[in-house]
Amino acid sequence: MRPDSPPFRPGRRAVLGGLLGALALTGCGSLRGKPKVREWNLFGGGDGARLLQIHQQYVAEHPDVAFEAHTLAWGPPFYTKLAMSAAGGRAPEVATLHLSRLKGFSPTTMLDPIPVELLADAGVTESDFLPTSWNRAVVDGKLYAVPLDTHPFVLYYNTEICQKAGLLEADGRIKTVKGVDAFLEMLKAVKDVTGKFAASVETTNPWRLWWTLYGQLEGKFFDDTGTRLILDDAKALEALNLMAKLAADGLTPRSSNYSALVAQFSNGDAGLSFNGEWEVTTYQTAKMPFSMAPFPVVYDVPKFAGDAHTFVLPHQSNRNKADTKATVEYIAWMLKHSADWAAGGHIPAYQPVAKSQEYLDLKPQAEYRSVAPDVLFDPDAWFSGSGAQLQNEAAAAFSGVFSGQATPKAALAQFKAATQKLLDTPSPV
């Protein structure tokens, strides 16, 4: 009268076995023995490829370190994940962070200070950097970030197309252009040659272009206390009107995301490109004829939107001494080899490399490294910086200026309202 012996019995054993196996897996974390260094970065595209090469060299030279690098998508996906990971206490050993984001990241709770003695042991000290970079990285008297590079907004140009458009000097460099009229003429000449666009831009996030133009008009953003918005409407509108005109005249596409920006310049649909200097590797790999120059001074003063990359130590609840030492050595090694990184376009922050012959000889980097002192960082606020809220609001508002979905006036109003709202929000850091 007993029911059949239950077929579930073996199942139960399998379940228990599976549970124990999984428990074992959860317990087993990293390879103990070798110090481990996990690195997070947000470098895709040309930067990503370049970093991969550099990391391969690092791994080859350091067989005694368990190294892993991970790339997350640029912007909010990277920063949100990094913050959540630091909050969770199991963050990676080292991560890249834009210098403009440092304050807003709540460094005192989400980052661990850089052990300067270990850094000195590895051969890197304060005197190796420009004071402006170093001081921005110090919060509450402690160093929280080690600067790697500076990266400004620049002009890329297709040498063949510009030759046909008559824009090159005798030495093959592009003619310097000053003023709005000359700027527009240059663009028209290029468009006549390509038959499509003059310049490729990222219309879905035109913050850098606008910030550069507005900065060249010497527009201000926050007052000295950093709590009031003192945007100059006339200057802001002037910059936006110029951007709208570019799209309306067909000099730039009405709608193009970052991938389109790269694709259009590399396949010749656009003879120029307005972008940060980091796509050098991409265009060199595509073997296209190009060079670079400082972005034209369209208005009054030379100013170029830009930022700096740094290395930080995200907060870990249980920091391992061996891992930390290996991490600091990694940072020092990266700095000393930042000429390789600069080959990808960025300007090294580590002065011994910035002044080295190896870097000075690099072309086309030589064409624009002079702008480093004129780099304009994003407005200083907890919600501002590369990929932060302020840039997102600008992207949302200003992309419509290119596509025609919004007038410059409306876009500016939307942006100002959003910025004010951010100012009114109590700071969570």
Place this chain on the structure above:
Amino acid sequence: MTTATLPVATRTPRRRQQWTFPKAASAVGAVILAVIWLIPLLWALDTSLKPEPETTRAPITWLPEAPTTGAYRSVIEQGDLLRWFLNSTVVSVLVTALTLVVSVLAAYGFSRTTFPGRRVLFGLIIAGILVPPQVLIVPLFQEMTGLGLVDTYWGIVLPQVVAPVMVFVLKKFFDGISRDYEDAARVDGASRWRIVWSVMVPMSRPILVAVGIFTFIGAWNNFLWPFIVTTDPSMMTIPVGLANVQGSYGLRYAQIMASAVLGGLPLLIVYALFQRHVVRGVGDAGIKG
């Protein structure tokens, strides 16, 4: 006499099907719709076999001119896809096993035993059905940081084991099983624990299989919670890991499609093998309404 709309799953002897126009039209329409429905998957497969430069050509090419598996090799060698696959497997198996065990025990407790507060507790669980997990992501994450479970398997698994719907469905099912079988087993001296596994579970096999398969698919495909609670790429499950892909692969569309194909393949195979159970499971759920 038309036979156009006779349902097929009947016990009556099969008539010889007359291929009238409406019947043929409906078959053709069905096939066309099926082809349309399969196109996105086929297009992804098609793209993944093209060499990279061909993927961005305009006008587009319909079939690869020089098919290659290079994208697949790159994705498997360079990426974390294998690790994500391991993570997904561990997580899904754990979630399914634990959910089944915990829900079966709870359903038996509510159905067959009497203890003070049983009705209140059951009512509480029913109320829990109304709570969408999306509402809890913020406090759950805070709790996980407090417990130190961010970026761990248990952090991903444990919240997913709480399935009030399963307890409810299983309890109703157990209610419908005659008590005679248990009583007989009791007479033979079986403890309640033994009864659960020797009587209730074997008799519930079809519904347990359906619950198990759906829980597995749900756990495998779950995006939001694993996305929130894992930040370390080496702990991510397939859906979350793949979401990082676009950033790391840049503009390499063949590789992106290759990773999409590889990401979807395991469950397509599971579905093909277990189609009968899946269809029956959904049907039963619908009929129970």
Place this chain on the structure above:
Amino acid sequence: MAVETPSRLTTGTPPAAAKPETGQPWKERWGGLFFVAPFLLLFALFMLWPIVSGLWNSFFNTSLAGVKHEFLGLQNWRDLFGDPAVWSSLKNTLVFTAMSTPPLVIIALVMALLANRRGVLGWLLRFAYFAPFVLPATVVTLIWVWIYQPGFGLVNGLLTAGGFAEIDWLNTENRAMLAVVITTVWWTVGFNFLLYLAALQGIPAQVYEAAAIDGANGRQQLFRITLPLLGRTTGLIIVLQLVASLKIFDQIYLMTNGGPNYATRPIIQYIYESGFTSYRIGYASAISYLFFAVIVIVAVAQFKLFSGRGEDA
């Protein structure tokens, strides 16, 4: 559905009255708790506790960075009612729900009617219509973002081949939501399709035979018999679909990231951004509660609406 019986049990022999009581009455009275304890423990830890702590946090300015935890009273709640982003993202969620529910019901019905056949064809149709449902969101969105790509995507390729202009689906404000809805329909209609199929297969053949004898043709059978008999299933599908659509996050986040210009951002994404990107855990908790209230209201309203009718087949 019939309950399967173990093959070897004979009938009619269980003792008539008393169950064998072994063990103390304590065990009988409280023993049941041990069975529900594991579930209750997990339920308390991972459902009840977050609900309570979420509500608690909504009265503070808790920060993800752990720096702040000051009592705010109702400040977060006042802020959220005045925050246009809360209402626009809620509106996006509702728009998505309204746009996606009708096709998800109607196409599922059409599919069930077409796929209700035996043999290899039936198996293939069931596979094709339901297969997308078993794919994870990321696979679906990777494929469809590629399909919508301007310049060299499938949709635009077809458009230009047909002589139309390209559309930048995911970057155009009034097209992005449509693109997401199309993708969602492709992805999830399979589940409703199976529900309809099961209901269709449950209609006895005799009903149609009787109607055919009475001279009803195919179309009449469809509209006078099949569809009315599917009324209860349709009600169930609509209820499930509405609540599921309100919880939308995955596809929109992965395809448009809430853009362009926040035109598609659903409320769950705004909760995510407020809490994790902007560090405002307290504020995000308050918005979560508002959203929870909306879901409960909709679910209860539907229950009242649909449980009244259609209990009878």
